[in-house]
Amino acid sequence: MNFIRKNLDKIKKPFEKGGKLEKFYPAFDAFETFLFVPNHTTIKGSHIRDAVDLKRTMVTVIIALMPALFYGIYNTGYQYFIQSGLEFTFLDAMLHGAYKIFPMIVVSYVVGLSIEFGFAVYRGHPVNEGYLVTGLLIPMIMPVDMPLWMLAVSVIFAVLIAKEAFGGTGMNILNPALTARAFAFFAYPTYMSGDKVWVSEASNIDGISGETILGSLAAGQNIDYSSIQMFWGSIPGSVAETSTLFVLIGAAILLFTGIASWRIMLSSLIGASLVGLLFNFWGANELMSFEWYNHLIVGGFAFGIVFMATDPVSAAQTKRGKWIYGFLVGVFCILIRVFNPAYPEGVMLAILLMNVFAPTIDHYVIQSNINKRKKRWVKLKIQTV
Amino acid sequence: MSKDISIKNGAKLDLIGLASKEIEFAKDSTTHAIYPDDFFNLKPRMILKEGDKVKVGSPIFHDKNDERIVIVSPVSGYIKSIDRGEKRKILKVLIYREGDDKTNHQIIENKKLTKANIISLLLESGSWPFIKQRPYNIIARPDKLPKAIFVSTHTTAPYDIDYDFILGERLEDFQKGVSIMSKIIEKPVTLTVTANRQSIFSQIKNLDIINVKGKHPSGNLSFQINRINPINVGECVWVINPEDIANIGSFFKTGNFDSTRTVGVSGETVKNPKYYKAQIGSKISSMISKNDVNNFESNRYINGDPLTGTKVDFDGYLGYYNNIFSVIQEGDKYRMFGWLPFKDNHIPSFSRTSFSWLFPKNKKVNTNLNGDERALVITGEMEKFFPMDIYPMQLLKACIIEDIEKMELLGIYEIIPEDFGLIDYSNTSKIEAQEIIKNAIQLMLKEVG
Numbered sequence: 158m159n160f161i162r163k164n165l166d167k168i169k170k171p172f173e174k175g176g177k178l179e180k181f182y183p184a185f186d187a188f189e190t191f192l193f194v195p196n197h198t199t200i201k202g203s204h205i206r207d208a209v210d211l212k213r214t215m216v217t218v219i220i221a222l223m224p225a226l227f228y229g230i231y232n233t234g235y236q237y238f239i240q241s242g243l244e245f246t247f248l249d250a251m252l253h254g255a256y257k258i259f260p261m262i263v264v265s266y267v268v269g270l271s272i273e274f275g276f277a278v279y280r281g282h283p284v285n286e287g288y289l290v291t292g293l294l295i296p297m298i299m300p301v302d303m304p305l306w307m308l309a310v311s312v313i314f315a316v317l318i319a320k321e322a323f324g325g326t327g328m329n330i331l332n333p334a335l336t337a338r339a340f341a342f343f344a345y346p347t348y349m350s351g352d353k354v355w356v357s358e359a360s361n362i363d364g365i366s367g368e369t370i371l372g373s374l375a376a377g378q379n380i381d382y383s384s385i386q387m388f389w390g391s392i393p394g395s396v397a398e399t400s401t402l403f404v405l406i407g408a409a410i411l412l413f414t415g416i417a418s419w420r421i422m423l424s425s426l427i428g429a430s431l432v433g434l435l436f437n438f439w440g441a442n443e444l445m446s447f448e449w450y451n452h453l454i455v456g457g458f459a460f461g462i463v464f465m466a467t468d469p470v471s472a473a474q475t476k477r478g479k480w481i482y483g484f485l486v487g488v489f490c491i492l493i494r495v496f497n498p499a500y501p502e503g504v505m506l507a508i509l510l511m512n513v514f515a516p517t518i519d520h521y522v523i524q525s526n527i528n529k530r531k532k533r534w535v536k537l538k539i540q541t542v
Numbered sequence: 543m544s545k546d547i548s549i550k551n552g553a554k555l556d557l558i559g560l561a562s563k564e565i566e567f568a569k570d571s572t573t574h575a576i577y578p579d580d581f582f583n584l585k586p587r588m589i590l591k592e593g594d595k596v597k598v599g600s601p602i603f604h605d606k607n608d609e610r611i612v613i614v615s616p617v618s619g620y621i622k623s624i625d626r627g628e629k630r631k632i633l634k635v636l637i638y639r640e641g642d643d644k645t646n647h648q649i650i651e652n653k654k655l656t657k658a659n660i661i662s663l664l665l666e667s668g669s670w671p672f673i674k675q676r677p678y679n680i681i682a683r684p685d686k687l688p689k690a691i692f693v694s695t696h697t698t699a700p701y702d703i704d705y706d707f708i709l710g711e712r713l714e715d716f717q718k719g720v721s722i723m724s725k726i727i728e729k730p731v732t733l734t735v736t737a738n739r740q741s742i743f744s745q746i747k748n749l750d751i752i753n754v755k756g757k758h759p760s761g762n763l764s765f766q767i768n769r770i771n772p773i774n775v776g777e778c779v780w781v782i783n784p785e786d787i788a789n790i791g792s793f794f795k796t797g798n799f800d801s802t803r804t805v806g807v808s809g810e811t812v813k814n815p816k817y818y819k820a821q822i823g824s825k826i827s828s829m830i831s832k833n834d835v836n837n838f839e840s841n842r843y844i845n846g847d848p849l850t851g852t853k854v855d856f857d858g859y860l861g862y863y864n865n866i867f868s869v870i871q872e873g874d875k876y877r878m879f880g881w882l883p884f885k886d887n888h889i890p891s892f893s894r895t896s897f898s899w900l901f902p903k904n905k906k907v908n909t910n911l912n913g914d915e916r917a918l919v920i921t922g923e924m925e926k927f928f929p930m931d932i933y934p935m936q937l938l939k940a941c942i943i944e945d946i947e948k949m950e951l952l953g954i955y956e957i958i959p960e961d962f963g964l965i966d967y968s969n970t971s972k973i974e975a976q977e978i979i980k981n982a983i984q985l986m987l988k989e990v991g
Contacts, residue, residue, distance in 0.1 A: 162876060190914065194880030196873075198909040202976040203849045203966035204842060204870055205700075209893035210913025212881035214920060214970050217895050220883065285916055327917030327971075414883070414894040418922060474921040475933065523936055527951045537774045 165189060183277040187284035214416055215286040221410035222293055222397075222464065228390060229397025230254035233301050236393055237357040240367060257357050258396060261296035264305045268312045269295075276321050285326035287333075287470075288316070294334035294464060297397035298457065298505075299341065300354040307345050311337040331512045332471040335505055342505070350501070355393035367393045371456045371494060371501035374444050387454045398460035401453075408463040417467035420476065421483035425462040428487025429453060436495055444495045452491055461504035462486060471512040475522040482518055486511045546737060547769045549756030551929035553892055553964065555700045557848070557905045559869075561806035561815045563707050568805075568820035571828040574617050574637045575859035576602060579852075581613070581671060583680045583987055586632050588624065595620050599645035599668055599799035602635055611681055614668025616801030616822040618643040634859075637823070647797045657726055669793050669800075671862070672786035675778050676767065677955040678983050688780040690771050691723050695743060695784050696736045696754040698761030699847040699963070703806035703865050705784045706742050708817060712788040715800075717746050719791030723782070724748040731787075734766050760929060764961045768930050773955050785865060803860060805829065809869025810906065811836040824860045826867070832856070835869060842909050844868040849963030850976065873910025881913070892926075892968050916971045924975075927964040932956065934965060938975055941982035946989055949982055959983070 171178045172185040189195070190212070199206060234250030245253075269292045270284075277284040295312055315337035320329045342349045353360045356367030370380055370392060382392050390400025398404070411417035433449025440446040452458065466472060466486045473482035486507050493503025500506060578586040585606040590596065596619060601612035619640035625633045647667050650659055661684055664670045675682040682688070695705040709716055724731050730750040735741040737753035744751060752770060754760055763781050773779060782790075785804060792800040801822040807829055808815045813836065818829040832838050844851035845861035848868045852861060860867065880886050887897040889912065890905050924934040932953040940948035962975035969975065 161878075190881075193876040193878050194910070194912060195914060196876050197911045197914060198842075198872055198874050199911055202974040203963055204844055204851065204853070204868075204909050205848045205907040205967060206910070206912045206972065207893060207968045208880075208886060208889035208891040208896050208898065208912050209968075209970050210881060210972065211916040211919060211970055212913065213883055213893075213895050216881060217883045283914060283916070287919065325917065327919050416895070416920075469921045470919055472921070474935065476922065476925065479922070523933055523952075526931065526933060529931070530951065530953060533772065534774050537777070 161192065165192065180281075181278055183281065183283050184274050187274065187277070190283075212286050215289045217414050217416055218290045218411065218464075219293060221407035221416075222290075222297065224403040224406040225397045225400060225460065226258075226293070226297060228400045228403040229297060230258050232390060232399055233257050233357050233396065235391060236355075236367070240356050240359070241362050253357065257301050258296060260305060261299065261301075261303075261308055261396070262293065264308050265295045265312050266292045268309045269316050272313065272316045272321070276325065280325075282325075287320075287326035291315070291320075291333045295337045298334065298338050298395045298460070300349060301357050301396055302354055302360065303341065303345075303348050307341060307348060310344075311341040314340045327470055329470055330516070331509055332465055332468045335465055335509055335512075338505055339509055355395070369394050369456065369501065374447055375498035375501040377443055384448075384451055384454065387451060392455075395457060398457040401459045404459040404463050408459075411463065411467070417463065418469070418472065418479050418483075420479040421467045421472055421486075422462055424480045424483030425466055425487040425490075426453065428484040429458065429462075429491050430487070432488050432491040436491070444498075452494070456494075456502045457504045458490060461490070461508055465504075466508050466511070471515065473515040473518045473522075475519050478515070478518045478522045481522075482511050482515050485514070545751075545770075546753045546755070547766070548737075549754060549760035549765055549769065549929045551926055552698070552757035552759055553927060553968075554698070554757045555849075555890065555905075555964075555967070556902075557700045557808075557810070557907055559808050559810040559812055559815050560701055561703065561808045561817055563704065564816040565708070565804070566816060566818055568818040568824055568828045570639070571617075571820070571825040572639055573622060573825055573859075574615075574619075574639060574821065574823035575825075576613060576616075576635045576637075576823050577859070577861065578603070578613075578632050578635070580862040581605075581681055583678070583984065584611070584613075586613070588632070588635075590621050592621050592624055596637060597643040597645045598801070599647075601668060602637075603632070605681070608683070610665045610684055611670055612665070612668050613671060614645075614799055616799075644798045647793075649794055649797045655722075655725065657728075660722055660726055663794075664790070667793055667799050669786075669790050672790060673780050673782055675780055676764070676773055676958070677778065678987060679781075679958040679960075680987070682778075682780050686778055688727060688778050690729075691727055691731045691780045691782065692734070692763050692767055692770075693720075693731060693782050693784055693787055694734045694754075694761060694763050694766060695741065696734045696761050696766070698756070698758035699849060699866075700758070701806065701808035701847050701866050701868050702761065703804075703817070708804040708806075708865070709784060709788055710742055712785075712792075713742065713746070715788040715791035715795065716743075716784070717791065718794055719787035719789070720746055720748050722790060722794050723780075723787065732770060734763075734770075756929065759927070759961055759964055762958075762961050764957050765929050768956055775950070775955065783863060783865070786863075803865065805860060805865055805867050807867045807869070809835070809841070811841055811871060812869050820860060822860065822862055826854065826856060826858055826860065829867070837871065840872050842870050842872050844870060847963075848907070849967055850960040871908040873908030875910070877910075893970070911972055913972055915973065918971050918973060920970045924965045924969060927968055928961070930956065930961075934962070934975075938962075938973065938978055941978050944982070944985055946986065949986065950990075954979075954982060954986060 172182045234253035238245035273288045315333045319331045319333045319336035323329045352368035359367045388401045433452040436445040489507035490503045586603040587606045588603045596615040600615045605611040617639045619638045622636040622638040627633045673682040732750045734752045734754045737755035789800040846864040847866045883895040891898045928934045937952040959976040959980040965975045
């Protein structure tokens with residue numbers, strides 16, 4: 158440790174104030190603080206500080222994503238071998254999945270972090286850790302066969318337009334990862350929907366029917382999958398969103414560490430269940446009579462409400478706001494699924510829509526707090542008059 | 543009958559090295575100092591110059607905005623030096639201690655004391671700066687009477703002291719102070735005590751006693767006032783530190799300014815943490831010497847508690863108001879991969895990304911920032927440590943953009959920087975909340991007054 162520290166101190170010199178590479182200090186700082194929590198001591202305010210920081214928080218989210226990611230890697234291989242009728246072992250499936258998914262993760266991180274570093278150097282602020290999570294989320298919610306250049310373009314769009322244009326980490330209105338997906342969804346629809354994109358290599362092999370469950374339902378076809386399969390996640394879909402079970406493991410980590418808001422998760426669940434139930438009673442078509450509990454375990458709903466809707470920056474920020482925001486995410490998700498067959502998966506659009514409305518929800522919640530205070534003042538004025 | 547309030551939200555931060563209940567007289571300090579920065583928003587104008595003789599209670603400087611507010615010398619002797627910084631700002635007035643001359647004030651008989659008498663005596667004697675005014679926590683303005691006077695003996699900050707212990711022998715002074723102050727507002731002074739605990743103050747007359755239950759920051763008066771008698775636009779209340787009530791009482795008994803300051807000296811590296819009876823502006827070395835602390839060089843010395851105090855050199859002096867003196871180890875060391883969750887659990891953390899809650903006895907703290915400042919990302923965490931009907935993060939944001947109207951509406955009148963101490967400590971983005979609020983209040987004072 159001392160050896161690394163000593164060498165780092167040597168390398169650090171030109172990056173410090175007055176050094177030749179002073180401008181690139183944020184980039185150096187990002188690497189240095191990755192290895193070591195800095196020796197910075199408090200100058201203003203409280204003299205002692207909690208051990209938690211943004212890096213620790215973001216890394217915890219990444220840990221929570223791991224179960225879903227590993228299952229996603231396995232499922233990619235599993236779907237490929239099953240659909241092409243080949244014999245395979247667990248290792249084969251993992252290897253095939255890794256072969257498909259690792260390049261996506263690498264592209265997402267390299268492209269996204271390059272932009273982040275660029276902006277940090279240009280603006281002279283430290284590199285924020287937010288992209289560590291975004292960069293992993295993006296490949297996890299894309300179809301596996303998406304060309305890497307499309308992924309790169311989506312990442313560029315998300316980081317530049319959804320994030321940096323608004324002022325960087327902490328300032329964005331929309332969840333950057335979902336913005337990347339929405340961009341790809343509307344820019345390259347043929348690669349983002351249909352029955353040939355959800356299973357690895359499906360477009361090259363005849364006879365594969367790799368439609369997602371929601372896609373089949375929207376097209377009025379029958380479903381061959383059981384609820385257990387939907388919950389376990391051995392179904393076609395975006396890379397890592399299929400398994401409700403593994404998403405729930407991640408949710409448990411997020412809830413235990415207190416990083417994600419349980420209010421949002423719970424209220425989304427309530428919202429979606431209620432609307433799902435309502436449609437079950439109505440039951441006018443195949444989609445409406447799709448059992449409400451299946452709605453919760455199919456598609457990206459679980460992944461969306463656990464990892465996306467709870468993004469603290471783009472979600473509502475007040476306690477009461479979080480309840481309303483989450484509830485409406487759930488409601489709109491099922492509404493879009495049922496009423497809009499062009500968008501079989503509603504969770505992405507539901508969350509993005511509520512991202513846009515989150516500041517409005519907060520505004521009214523805060524306004525009610527302000528009004529309470531104002532009322533007290535008015536009462537006082539009447540008394541004194 | 544006493545009233546009870548329970549303040550939810552907050553956290554207890556027990557640190558190793560709390561002063562034990564043992565009191566010792568500090569050595570006589572050869573020099574004393576007054577730091578004008580201890581008086582928020584006061585612009586000092588010197589009355590005396592270097593070399594001038596002073597008695598206990600001689601005015602040294604007054605406030606440029608209100609010449610009636612004077613800061614007096616806590617000891618007798620002469621002005622040794624006036625240290626100035628940039629733009630000739632006065633940093634410190636140093637007084638060399640010699641003899642024991644006192645400025646004696648004629649005290650009118652108790653029954654004849656009127657409101658106006660009391661106020662002018664407090665002003666003349668230099669006891670006035672003991673009274674602070676909310677909103678803003680500035681020295682009270684003599685022309686504006688408060689709707690209530692608050693005194694809190696319910697203490698919750700880390701290393702906080704026990705007023706029952708230090709005022710046990712000064713109950714008479716305390717009673718006198720309470721009676722005098724209640725004369726000004728013509729109603730009882732509001733005193734808060736820790737709930738479910740026998741308090742020596744229950745025998746004091748002219749008091750409205752309120753039992754408070756809660757973790758830190760429920761000991762901060764802002765949160766108590768908000769629950770008991772909230773401050774509205776245009777209103778003000780006064781707050782006084784319990785020991786200063788006794789000092790005011792003592793002045794009205796003897797006619798001499800009383801500068802007693804009992805200080806709890808706490809810290810993990812302090813060999814024998816305990817209380818010291820000193821005076822305002824005493825030299826720190828009159829209480830503890832270099833041999834009384836371990837790792838002398840690598841400690842930080844703080845006037846006040848670790849969350850809200852002011853850093854001071856070991857050669858420095860006690861602050862004007864604080865009853866706490868803390869010693870914390872400097873944390874200027876690197877920690878490899880310290881950002882990994884569940885690593886370094888010896889550092890106390892309120893976050894569940896650390897197992898520190900499993901080791902409640904391990905409370906070793908140092909001054910490391912444990913990260914670096916980042917944009918505000920995590921929401922809902924500040925509310926956990928802010929037991930008031932105020933949205934702390936939204937208020938902070940309004941303060942950052944200097945939107946005065948929004949600051950007013952979001953409740954700036956009800957809070958002071960110290961209330962954000964625990965938010966400073968706990969927030970993930972390492973935002974300097976106290977500093978932001980302090981600047982905002984300064985702006986309010988400038989723009990609204």
